[in-house]
Amino acid sequence: MKNSAERLDWALNRCAESQLRMTPVRGAVLDFLSEQRKPVSLDEISQAPGVKGQYDSTTVYRTLMVFKDAGLVRNVGIMRRTSHFVMSVPGEVNYFLVCERCGSVVELGLTSGMLANLEHLALENGFATEGQSMDLHGICRNCKSASARRAPASKVMARYCLV
Numbered sequence: 001m002k003n004s005a006e007r008l009d010w011a012l013n014r015c016a017e018s019q020l021r022m023t024p025v026r027g028a029v030l031d032f033l034s035e036q037r038k039p040v041s042l043d044e045i046s047q048a049p050g051v052k053g054q055y056d057s058t059t060v061y062r063t064l065m066v067f068k069d070a071g072l073v074r075n076v077g078i079m080r081r082t083s084h085f086v087m088s089v090p091g092e093v094n095y096f097l098v099c100e101r102c103g104s105v106v107e108l109g110l111t112s113g114m115l116a117n118l119e120h121l122a123l124e125n126g127f128a129t130e131g132q133s134m135d136l137h138g139i140c141r142n143c144k145s146a147s148a149r150r151a152p153a154s155k156v157m158a159r160y161c162l163v
């Protein structure tokens with residue numbers, strides 16, 4: 001597991017390789033993300049030092065999309081409203097549970113045996129496992145109890161993001 005400085009270093013090198021110009025907002029967002037292990041929401045990133053009060057969420061979102069295209073960041077969650085972002089550092093395996101209603105994110109504590117099984121399954125399906133990540137999408141307990149009278153919780157959907 002890399003520390004924040006190493007993660008930032010990797011991200012800056014990746015920017016240079018992708019010929020991404022470093023701007024103050026890009027630098028501030030990378031600074032913040034390098035310190036986060038768990039995915040963070042657009043709101044949280046917009047409150048980060050060097051970002052808050054200087055750039056609006058649209059600018060921050062565009063910055064994140066540029067990073068995503070460059071393979072620096074991946075987003076966890078489907079809709080913009082509930083999207084969370086995490087730095088996509090090689091060698092760091094991230095598995096998260098994502099609530100599709102409120103966007104809450106929980107890290108899955110998988111054992112090395114479970115990870116090995118998943119890796120094996122991915123390989124069997126023709127996916128490379130470098131920088132592997134997988135999110136399970138569903139409805140969290142809070143949202144489920146809030147909607148218990150309306151409809152049954154939807155099925156959990158697995159989404160592979162192998163890069």
Ligand SMILES: [Zn+2]
Nearest residue numbers: 099102140143
């Ligand atoms: Zn929820």
